[in-house]
Amino acid sequence: MSLRSERLREVLRGPGCLPAAPIFDPLSARIAEVSGWRVCKLAGSVAKATELCLPDGVPLSNATDIVEICRRINRVIETSLMVDVDDAGETPLQVYRLVRDLEEVDVAAIEIEDNLVPRELGSAEGRHSQLIPTDEQVDKLKTALAARRDASTVIIARTSALSELPLPDALRRIEAYAGSGVDALMLPGIAPKTRSLIEAVHEVTDLPLCVVGLTQEMIEDRGYLERNAVRIRYFGQPVYGMAVKTIHDSLEHLKAGGRLEELDSLRAKPELLNAITRSGELAAWSRAHPFSS
Numbered sequence: 001m002s003l004r005s006e007r008l009r010e011v012l013r014g015p016g017c018l019p020a021a022p023i024f025d026p027l028s029a030r031i032a033e034v035s036g037w038r039v040c041k042l043a044g045s046v047a048k049a050t051e052l053c054l055p056d057g058v059p060l061s062n063a064t065d066i067v068e069i070c071r072r073i074n075r076v077i078e079t080s081l082m083v084d085v086d087d088a089g090e091t092p093l094q095v096y097r098l099v100r101d102l103e104e105v106d107v108a109a110i111e112i113e114d115n116l117v118p119r120e121l122g123s124a125e126g127r128h129s130q131l132i133p134t135d136e137q138v139d140k141l142k143t144a145l146a147a148r149r150d151a152s153t154v155i156i157a158r159t160s161a162l163s164e165l166p167l168p169d170a171l172r173r174i175e176a177y178a179g180s181g182v183d184a185l186m187l188p189g190i191a192p193k194t195r196s197l198i199e200a201v202h203e204v205t206d207l208p209l210c211v212v213g214l215t216q217e218m219i220e221d222r223g224y225l226e227r228n229a230v231r232i233r234y235f236g237q238p239v240y241g242m243a244v245k246t247i248h249d250s251l252e253h254l255k256a257g258g259r260l261e262e263l264d265s266l267r268a269k270p271e272l273l274n275a276i277t278r279s280g281e282l283a284a285w286s287r288a289h290p291f292s293s
Contacts, residue, residue, distance in 0.1 A: 004108040005152035008080040011039060011232065012154070012184055012208040017225040019233050020210075024050045024240040025069070026076045027276070033077045034275045039108075039232065042073065044084040046237045059117070063089065063098045071105040080108035082210075082232075084158065087132065088112045092143045099147035099155075109154035111186055111210075112144060114161070114173075131164060134173050141180040156210060158186035162197050171204050178205035184231070186210040194218065202228040212236060 011018050020041035021032035029040050045056035047069050054060055063085070070083055083102065088110070089095045102110055114137045116130040132140075137157075144155050157177040161170035174185065184207055190197045191213045201209065208231040218224065219233065250263055274280060 001152045002103075002106055002108065002150055004074075004078070004080045004106055005150065005154055008039060008082070008108040008154055009152060009183075011080075014208070014229070014231055015226055017219070017222070017230050017233055019235070020082060021079075022046075022235045022237050022239050023073070024237065024243070026072045028239060028243070029073045029079070029081070030076045030276050033079045034272070037079060039080050039082060040073070040077065041234055042070065042081065042083045043237055044086045046240045047083075049240065063094070063101065067098070067101045067105060070102060070107050074106050081106075082109040082111060082154075082156070083107050084111045084113065086113060087115065087117045088140060088144060092139075095140055095143045096147040099144050099153070100149065103148065103150055103153055107153070109156055109184075110144065111156040111158050112141060113158040113186075114177075131159075131161060131173075134176050137173075138176050138180045141177060141182050145181050154183045156184045156186050157182045158188065160189060162187060162201070163189045167197075167200060171200060174201055175204045178207050182207070184208045184210055186212075186234075188212045188234075191215075195224070198228050198230060208232075210234060 018039055019037070020039040021029075021035075021037035023029040023032050023040045023042060024046045029042075032040050044066065047066055048054045048056060048058075048061045051065055051069055052061055066083065066085055070081060074081055085098060085102070088098050099110060114132045116132060131137075141155065141157055148155070157180070159170075159174060159177065161173045164170075165173070177185065185201065185205070187198070187201065187209060189212065194211070194213065194215065195218060198209065198211065206229060208229050210232040211230055212234040213236070214230075214233050246266060250266060253263060254260065268276075
C-alpha cells in the first residue's frame with residue numbers, strides 16, 4: 001500500500017477542503033513540500049509545456065513523457081502527487097499500462113478526463129466541448145480501476161459535462177461515472193455557477209469532489225464545502241506562468257546590460273535554497289556514515 005496514496009485518501013475522507021499546489025516540475029514540487037503543502041497537482045498541459053515546450057493541443061507527447069516527469073518529481077518529494085493524464089489512452093491496454101507505470105513511480109492519484117485528445121496539429125480548439133461517449137468513458141474508468149495493483153491508488157474521473165451539456169444530461173453522466181467505482185470526481189470550468197453546480201452534483205453522488213476556481217467567499221464557507229464533500233481545490237496553473245515571466249524578465253534584464261544586484265529582490269535566500277537541496281540533512285547523513293579510513 002502506498003503511503004502517498006493513503007495520505008491522499010485521508011484528505012478525501014475529510015473533513016475540510018485542502019488546496020493542491022499547482023506544480024510543474026521537480027523543483028516546483030520540492031518548493032511546495034518545503035512550504036508545507038500536503039498535496040501537489042500536475043496538469044497534463046503544464047507537463048507538456050515544461051518538458052517539451054509544447055502547447056496542450058499539439059499531439060507530440062505520449063504516456064512515457066508524463067510517467068517520466070512524475071518519476072523525477074517523486075524522487076525529490078514525499079508529498080502526495082495527483083496527475084492529470086488526459087484521456088489515459090485510446091485502448092484498454094494503453095490505459096492498463098499507464099496506470100501500472102504511474103503506480104510504479106508512486107503517483108497517489110490518476111485523473112482521467114472525458115474530453116477528446118487532439119490527434120493532429122491544430123485540432124485542439126474546442127476539444128473540451130467534445131466529450132467521449134458516456135458508456136465508453138465508464139468502460140475506461142472501470143479499466144483503470146481494474147488495472148491497479150495497489151487498491152490505494154486513487155482514480156479520479158474528470159468531466160467537462162457541466163459546462164458543455166444541459167444540467168440533467170451532465171448529472172446523468174456524472175452518476176454513471178460515480179457508478180463505475182471511481183474514488184473522486186474533478187469538476188473544471190464551472191464558474192460562474194460554481195456553487196449551484198456543486199450542490200447539484202452532490203445531490204446525485206456522495207463522492208469527494210475536486211474543484212477548480214472556487215471563489216474566496218466559497219473557500220471561507222467551510223460549512224458549505226463540508227456539506228457538499230468538496231475536499232480538494234485547484235488553482236489552475238498560475239505558478240508556471242509566474243515562473244516563466246520571472247525567468248524571462250530576469251534574462252532580458254541581464255541581456256540588456258542591467259545590473260545583477262537590481263534583481264536581488266527576486267532571488268531566493270540561502271536558507272531557502274539550502275532547504276530545497278536538503279544541504280543540512282545530507283551533510284548530517286554524511287557525518288553519520290563516513291567511509292572507513
